[in-house]
Amino acid sequence: MRPALALLLLLAAPAPVPAQAQGQASRDWNAEKCARYAAMWPQALAMFGREGLGAEFLDRHAAFLESGCRARIEVCPRSAQELALADAMTIAAMNAGTASSFVPFRCGG
16 A cells, blocks of 8 residues: 555545534434545545556445445455555544444455
């Protein structure tokens, strides 16, 4: 992974927000997490480029975003470029206040 690019991605991510106010619906928080994550995706693609990213990886990730980040779609990084992008997005998503389990990057057995 190119550390300088990953660092730029992390710095571009929104800062974590304070804990949600008591009584706020978790649905609103899920939508907020998805909006933050979805906003980071084009930035990451611009920084990393699309070279080495397969159609299946990109299509499955698009389906995850289209589901409002709710579908349990496995987006399996297979190439070194896909893995670098997935790693950077996972760290950036965590920096934006989501858990690492929020991102769709996983491979079934």
